[in-house]
Amino acid sequence: MEGDLQRAVGRNLREYRLARGLSQEAFAEVVGVHRTYMGGLERGERNLTLKSVERIAERIAVDPLELMHIPPD
């Protein structure tokens, strides 16, 4: 469904952050985005480009395809 990928990215980023006990603000710095952007990103509201996904994935050293992988419930 359209939007599934960006929602998967958001969910995976949130899981990654919580697993490390980081605040959204601290994580925004890690990822290299503005802190006000981070919330929308985690909620899957940002229509990311492939290059943005690659940049974010590189910052947290994960595979970009893994970052878009829809996690099982």
Next chain:
Amino acid sequence: MEGDLQRAVGRNLREYRLARGLSQEAFAEVVGVHRTYMGGLERGERNLTLKSVERIAERIAVDPLELMHIPPD
């Protein structure tokens, strides 16, 4: 590397098209993009959004993650 994903999409689309013996023009209609856009897409020059990838993948009934998968040489 930044741009790898869009190049993978381009390469996979091209392979898909050639395997079916379609012209770029005919394939552009299948994919739902303008024929002048198709060349740049296949050359991996378009910085696609995740939603665009989903739309294209749906048109040709493939998994969007498969479409971004970097094929081995």
